Amino acid sequence: MSAIALTLGPVFFHWSPDRLSDFYRRIADEAPIDRVHVGEVVCGKRMPFSDPAWPEIIERLERAGKEVVLSTLAAPATVRERRSIEDLCTDERLVEINDVTALPSRSGKPFVTGPFLNVYNEASARFLIQRGATTICPPVELSLAAVGAMAGACPETEFEIFAFGRLPLALSGRCYHARIHGLHKDSCQFTCERDPDGLAVDTLDDQQFLAINGVQTLSNQVQAFCPAPADLTSRGVRRIRLSPHTCDMVEVAKTYRALADGREDPKAARFILSCLDLPSTLVDGYAHGKPGWQAATSI
Amino acid sequence: MVTGNTEPRLPAVVRHLFPAFAGLPLGPLLTLSLRSLAGRQPRLFDRLGEHRTACYFIDPIDLAFAFTVVPDAERSIVRVVRKSEAATSSVQIRGPILTLLSLLDGTLDGDALFFSRIISISGRTEAVLALRNTIEDAELRPADLLGLRGALARLVDTGILGALGVVRQMADRNSRDKAPEA
Amino acid sequence: MTSGRMELVCPAGTPATLRAAVQAGADAVYCGFRDETNARNFPGLNFSAEELAEGVRFAHDHGSKVLVAINTFARVNDVGLWKKAADTAAECGANAIIAADIAVLDHVAKNHKQVRLHLSVQAAAATPEAIGFYATSFGIRRVVLPRVLSVQEIAALNRAIEVETEAFVFGGLCVMIEGRCYLSSYATGKSPNLNGVCSPPEMVSYDDEPNSTAARLSGFTIDRYEPGEPVGYPTLCKGKFKAGGKTSYLFEDPVSLNAGGMIAGLKAAGVTALKIEGRQRGKGYVTEVVRAFRKAVDAVEQGGDAIEIDRILAGQSEGSRQTAGAYSKKWR
Structure with missing residues (x-):
């Protein structure tokens, strides 16, 4: 096994069951990815659409030798949403926890903490490790140095860094897709489906800034953190997370695999990513302890 | 900087209240007030933190001159300056003199005054905020700043605070007129 | 938890504001230290250890409680600073510590059993399972509710949990789920x-x-x-x-929260404490708002009707636009 593993995070966007099936079929067949997260994390209202598609997707991925992780909702509210978390937590597969709601039913069994769970220091990491956390993907605003410091203090657990994709910046009780279309969340008409990479939000002076995806706010810019493998391994960070977009994710995965194996240098990897059909420009400020929108490394 | 004979002095009636310092120009007199305040209430200046050494340009728009203030406790300096000297300061605060004075006693909300544009602020916003929060906690009365005590203090406070009450009503009316209500 | 009189929890950004809030009728004031351990770390704001001790004495002498917010997330390799803040709050005689980070909650639960723990809104615990987890793990006594729940949802939540709930009623309004916004x-x-x-x-x-x-x-x-x-x-x-x-205004209009009209509803929903936002606000503002809400809460406790409550709070608009936020379901 390679020193650095690749994880494909859950799809944040409202993709149709067909799009999801096509996407994961290609991932299963072509992407050099070790672990794949499946499931809806942003909005419980989307679950009735995607739920029927998951069993076949999971089967396909596992047949291709991928480790499948079941991701759970980041902001559960209704009884149905809470029950879905509880059900997923009984699964024998690895489960990703994105809200404390899942902890009582998953404690004692292995789990991943996702970037929506506030793990900011070694003490809270250790608390969660004692209850079953085997992989920790800390909040995106933490720098590599901070993630590395946690990893150094908790060598028994894998730490994962969010390296690629629009950054998940906020969740709300309010649905912005509904609001912009003059609707309410309770009768939203699923307008978020029209924007499979999120809808760009610019400032009054046309600066690219954010993107909305239903109740979620993401960065407009695309995180593309391309560290040299030693930058990660020397700090004990052993996983890279890639977040799905409509661009060629197989190519993204191949690029990161080559980067992690030392076959591609960071600059070249970044250049290859910049040539893909991405929704915005590349940034990596957070990883360097700077504002997230900044591109600390030039292409 | 405005110096020597051109420096404005306190009106005769106010000068009468400070026989010891009546001969001082306004800048040194206010410097002295601020430093003696620092002697009496040293904790007050701690609240400013790193902004103690910031230079605040205070421009009463209805006066012919402005001030620069470095509120560094017993190293404080107040200078009377020309209006054109704003550029060298870290923060610029502009507004009618009575309104600016009314911020001192803290019952008039700095936020409300700023957002309704009765006072205007430019430069390092964090330094303004630190100053505002410091003044807010200080519970200063005009006499405190002048180092007055007893009956004289009460007299000065009554006079100045009375005038400020009028300003406050004006500010209140102004902010309610301008902002839409829902 | 519905039987007692509702507690009015008021902001104190400085010692002067603490005294103003207590004198205006606050049952409890909340405040923080002058550093990054609390979520209102603004220049010139907050308390030194000495000021907190004095503030606690003043509040206790006047029959009010002091709740200390240590509600940011401890920095890696620097958790000691947050633990120290909790130790200081306990030494100063704080009635409760408001925390969000597991590291801070764990420290207080293990070392300061005499101090009540309140779960900060920054922890964004909105379900019985999440609140239950914090109650079981750290013995929290109260949860400050995320501002995403409707009054009906709060009522259902209160029926499902063992701890007290505190709800924001006035002041600034976060549109995003707090503690999870970058x-x-x-x-x-x-x-x-x-x-x-x-x-x-x-x-x-x-x-x-x-x-x-x-x-x-x-x-x-x-x-x-x-x-x-x-x-x-x-x-x-x-x-x-x-x-x-x-x-x-894609996310939210420039409005502030005013759930004054919902005090009776929140009481019926089983809410123990009502919270006023605004540790960054001046004492003039705090005095006025606390006084009005004191009257309104007392009127509700004595069975006052909606018209009376509206009249009491009519002056509290500050000229700015207001919303009842998520308490009303159509906000979403």
Whole structure:
């Protein structure tokens, strides 16, 4: 096994069951990815659409030798949403926890903490490790140095860094897709489906800034953190997370695999990513302890 | 900087209240007030933190001159300056003199005054905020700043605070007129 | 938990404001230390250990409680600073510590059993399972509810949990789920979770342009005002943006929360304490708001009707626009 593993995070966007099936079929067949997260994390209202598609997707991925992780909702509210978390937590597969709601039913069994769970220091990491956390993907605003410091203090657990994709910046009780279309969340008409990479939000002076995806706010810019493998391994960070977009994710995965194996240098990897059909420009400020929108490394 | 004979002095009636310092120009007199305040209430200046050494340009728009203030406790300096000297300061605060004075006693909300544009602020916003929060906690009365005590203090406070009450009503009316209500 | 009199919890950014809030009728005041351990880490605000001790004495002498917010997330390799803050709060005689980080909660639960633990809104615990987890693990006695729940949902939640609930009724309003919003660090590098600040003042600029003033944060234009038009503080989520061909206050209009009309509803929903936001506000503001809410809460406790409550709180609009936020379901 390679020193650095690749994880494909859950799809944040409202993709149709067909799009999801096509996407994961290609991932299963072509992407050099070790672990794949499946499931809806942003909005419980989307679950009735995607739920029927998951069993076949999971089967396909596992047949291709991928480790499948079941991701759970980041902001559960209704009884149905809470029950879905509880059900997923009984699964024998690895489960990703994105809200404390899942902890009582998953404690004692292995789990991943996702970037929506506030793990900011070694003490809270250790608390969660004692209850079953085997992989920790800390909040995106933490720098590599901070993630590395946690990893150094908790060598028994894998730490994962969010390296690629629009950054998940906020969740709300309010649905912005509904609001912009003059609707309410309770009768939203699923307008978020029209924007499979999120809808760009610019400032009054046309600066690219954010993107909305239903109740979620993401960065407009695309995180593309391309560290040299030693930058990660020397700090004990052993996983890279890639977040799905409509661009060629197989190519993204191949690029990161080559980067992690030392076959591609960071600059070249970044250049290859910049040539893909991405929704915005590349940034990596957070990883360097700077504002997230900044591109600390030039292409 | 405005110096020597051109420096404005306190009106005769106010000068009468400070026989010891009546001969001082306004800048040194206010410097002295601020430093003696620092002697009496040293904790007050701690609240400013790193902004103690910031230079605040205070421009009463209805006066012919402005001030620069470095509120560094017993190293404080107040200078009377020309209006054109704003550029060298870290923060610029502009507004009618009575309104600016009314911020001192803290019952008039700095936020409300700023957002309704009765006072205007430019430069390092964090330094303004630190100053505002410091003044807010200080519970200063005009006499405190002048180092007055007893009956004289009460007299000065009554006079100045009375005038400020009028300003406050004006500010209140102004902010309610301008902002839409829902 | 519905039987007792509702507690009014009021903000204190400085010792002077603490005294003002207590004198205006606060049952409890909340405050924080002058560092990044609390979520209102603004220049010139908050308490030294000495000031907190004095504040606690003053509050206790006047029959009020002091709740100390240590509600940011401890920095890696620096957890000691947050633990020390909790130790100091306990030594000063604080009635409760308001915390969000597991590391802080765990420390207080293990070392200061005599101090009540309140779960900060920054922990964003909105389900019986999440609240149950914090209650079982750390013995929290109260949860400050995330501002995403409707009154009906709060009632259902209260039936399902064992701990008290505290609900925001007045002041600034976060549109995003608190404790899980990184918009500020994305633009400025500083965030509520990391540094206790949102849209930090040192990154704010008001730029005068030929026929307008632009309010910018870290160079991003958040809003623009006509000459003479009241300006706002460029808080990210209250800005005007372009999306889908429309220019609008996409996330939230520049409004503040006023759930004064819902006090009776919140009481019926089993809420123990009502919270007023505004540790960054002056004592004049705090005095006025606390006084009005004191009267309103007392009137509700004595069975006053909606018209009476509206009349009491009528002066509390400050000229700004207000909303009942998520308490009313159509906000979503």
